[in-house]
Amino acid sequence: xxxxxxxxxxxxxxxxxxxxxxxxxxxxxxxxxxxxxxxxxxxxxxxxxxxxxxxxxxxxxxxxxxxxxxxxxxxxxxxxxxxxxxxxxxxxxxxxxxxxxxxxxxxxxxxxxxxxxxxxxxxxxxxxxxxxxxxxxxxxxxxxxxxxxxxxxxxxxxxxxxxxxxxxxxxxxxxxxxxxxxxxxxxxxxxxxxxxxxxxxxxxxxxxxxxxxxxxxxxxxxxxxxxxxxxxxxxxxxxxxxxxxxxxxxxxxxxxxxxxxxxxxxxxxxxxxxxxxxxxxxxxxxxxxxxxxxxxxxxxxxxxxxxxxxxxxxxxxxxxxxxxxxxxxxxxxxxxxxxxxxxxxxxxxxxxxxxxxxxxxxxxxxxxxxxxxxxxxxxxxxxxxxxxxxxxxxxxxxxxxxxxxxxxxxxxxxxxxxxxxx
Numbered sequence: 398x399x400x401x402x403x404x405x406x407x408x409x410x411x412x413x414x415x416x417x418x419x420x421x422x423x424x425x426x427x428x429x430x431x432x433x434x435x436x437x438x439x440x441x442x443x444x445x446x447x448x449x450x451x452x453x454x455x456x457x458x459x460x461x462x463x464x465x466x467x468x469x470x471x472x473x474x475x476x477x478x479x480x481x482x483x484x485x486x487x488x489x490x491x492x493x494x495x496x497x498x499x500x501x502x503x504x505x506x507x508x509x510x511x512x513x514x515x516x517x518x519x520x521x522x523x524x525x526x527x528x529x530x531x532x533x534x535x536x537x538x539x540x541x542x543x544x545x546x547x548x549x550x551x552x553x554x555x556x557x558x559x560x561x562x563x564x565x566x567x568x569x570x571x572x573x574x575x576x577x578x579x580x581x582x583x584x585x586x587x588x589x590x591x592x593x594x595x596x597x598x599x600x601x602x603x604x605x606x607x608x609x610x611x612x613x614x615x616x617x618x619x620x621x622x623x624x625x626x627x628x629x630x631x632x633x634x635x636x637x638x639x640x641x642x643x644x645x646x647x648x649x650x651x652x653x654x655x656x657x658x659x660x661x662x663x664x665x666x667x668x669x670x671x672x673x674x675x676x677x678x679x680x681x682x683x684x685x686x687x688x689x690x691x692x693x694x695x696x697x698x699x700x701x702x703x704x705x706x707x708x709x710x711x712x713x714x715x716x717x718x719x720x721x722x723x724x725x726x727x728x729x730x731x732x733x734x735x736x737x738x739x740x741x742x743x744x745x746x747x748x749x750x751x752x753x754x755x756x757x758x759x760x761x762x763x764x765x766x767x768x769x770x771x772x773x774x775x776x777x778x779x780x781x782x783x784x785x786x787x788x789x790x791x792x793x794x795x796x797x798x799x800x801x802x803x804x805x806x807x808x809x810x811x812x813x814x815x816x817x818x819x
Contacts, residue, residue, distance in 0.1 A: 434767055436672045437546035443665020444546075444553055445529075448473050449521040450658030452498075453514055454651040456505045462646070463506050467499055469556070474498075476549035484537045498524050514654065539768045546669065547764035551757045553666035554678060558685050560659035562738075565689040566697040567631040568597055568624070573701060574634075574716040577709065587709040594698050601691040605741070608684050621686040622667075628690070629660060642720040670756075673763055676818075677781070677788045678756030681749055684742075692737040700730040755785035762794060771798060787817045 448470060455466030479490035501524060505517055532541045576589040603618045636656045640648040646655075670679050704726060705715045720727065742749050762777035775798050781791035796811035 434540040434543040436669065437540075437543040439672060440546045440550070440553065440665045440669035441529075441542055443661045443668070444473060444549070445525045446522070447658040447661035447665065449518060449525060450654045450661065452502050452521050453517045454654035454658065456502060456517060457511075457651055458646055462651075463502075467502065470498060470502070471495055472552050472556075473549065476552035477545040478548040479532075479545075481548070482532060482536045482538060482541050482544060494528055498528075514650075518654075540764070543767055544764050547760040550666070550669065550675075550678070550760045551753070553662060553669070554682065554753070554756075556659070557663040557666040557682065560663045561625060561628075561682075561686055562689050562693070562734075563659075564625075564628045564632040564635070565686075565693040567628040567635045568690070569594055569694055569697045569701070570635045570638075570716070570719065571631045572597065573719065577713065577715045585710050586712055587706065590701075590709060594694075598691070598694050598698065601687065601694055604687040605691050608680075608687050609745075621683045621690075624690050625686050629663075632656060638716065639720045642718065673760070674790055675756050675759050676790050677752040677759065677785050681752040681756065684749065685738075688738055688741045689734075692741065693731075693734045696730050696734045696737065700727065751784040752788075755781040755788050755791060758784070759788070759790045759794070762791070766794065766798075771801075774798065782811075782814075787814050789815050789818060 451469050452466045455462045474491055474495050477491070479494065480486070480488060483490050498521070501520065505512060505520075509517075529542070532545070536544075538544050572593045573590055576586045576593060600619055601624070604621050604624070607618055608621070633653075633656065636652055637648045640646050640652040646652050667682065669675075670682070701709075701715070701719075705719075708715050708718075758777045758781040762774045762781065765771075765774035765777060775795065778791045778794045778798070781788060782795065785791070792811045792815035796808045796815060799805070799808035799811060
């Protein structure tokens with residue numbers, strides 16, 4: 398250092414250099430993976446409320462609809478794995494729960510069918526309340542509600558996909574209503590319907606291509622979750638038209654409650670996936686929304702053009718007869734849509750199935766992590782990573798476990814993998 402270097406500057410410069418050296422040596426260590434048992438209540442309340450609404454709505458309908466409601470009840474209760482909750486070697490807990498609630502449903506369906514929803518819905522909510530109370534009192538696991546939600550998320554996911562499938566055409570239906578209703582007396586509503594539907598279908602195609610990594614994210618493309626929200630809201634009108642035009646059920650007595658039941662289950666499932674950051678299932682559901690809206694939108698658009706092109710040219714209110722007989726054509730369109738969705742998912746080979754299994758094992762790992770059963774949690778998370786090597790949830794959880802055991806090299810490996818996709 399030169400002799401003429403000011404002494405005051407020397408005194409200031411040295412501490413600055415020490416701070417700079419210290420800053421270069423600092424490392425940012427991620428926090429560990431945290432699971433809150435309270436998160437399970439969001440999903441559990443929505444799932445049981447939705448199931449109660451479905452049972453209440455199907456009690457007044459024909460036996461086929463009633464059996465669908467009972468099938469949903471059986472699927473939900475069987476997914477809880479009650480034998481684990483009560484440390485049983487058989488399915489007696491499930492059988493007792495199922496036949497108790499199903500017997501009450503059968504009683505209403507056979508002899509008390511005329512009872513209003515103000516009587517039937519509180520009955521099922523009370524039964525599920527007793528069910529939860531028994532689980533809380535006699536469970537042998539530390540967090541029973543977290544355990545049953547973790548094991549049942551696969552069923553909630555599949556029921557949500559079923560609901561999303563049945564509302565995916567509602568945006569096209571709303572476009573048809575707006576264009577046909579606002580062009581009465583004009584020359585033709587066909588051009589407006591074709592242009593508006595084409596814009597929507599183009600956006601659905603871009604969402605699918607974006608989710609398939611054909612190009613990077615774009616701010617101009619609507620998020621698939623917005624597509625679900627719009628179709629869900631539009632579905633209140635669309636399902637009412639379906640009930641009134643086909644006369645399969647009364648919308649006020651049954652239809653609205655079936656729709657709300659499916660909606661509660663779907664919203665609860667999506668919320669639980671987000672609060673637990675189960676990104677394999679989040680990505681898979683976003684893909685399903687995009688593919689469903691694309692495939693069903695194209696097929697439903699074709700269904701409208703093929704069957705109602707002349708009424709569209711004549712400015713008739715097509716939305717008032719959209720679901721009128723022959724209804725078999727719409728059923729055929731839905732069957733074709735199922736085949737189309739299967740084809741697009743087949744292009745991904747087994748990746749979508751692997752994402753589903755990875756998300757399921759992530760959920761089971763969360764339950765074990767909350768009870769501090771680290772060995773079992775690590776096993777589940779490793780299975781998750783085995784199915785989806787770079788899923789953020791599984792890798793981050795494994796890194797957190799390794800970090801808590803001072804295995805920093807292993808933790809660094811999993812943290813690096815966690816950042817490859819997210």
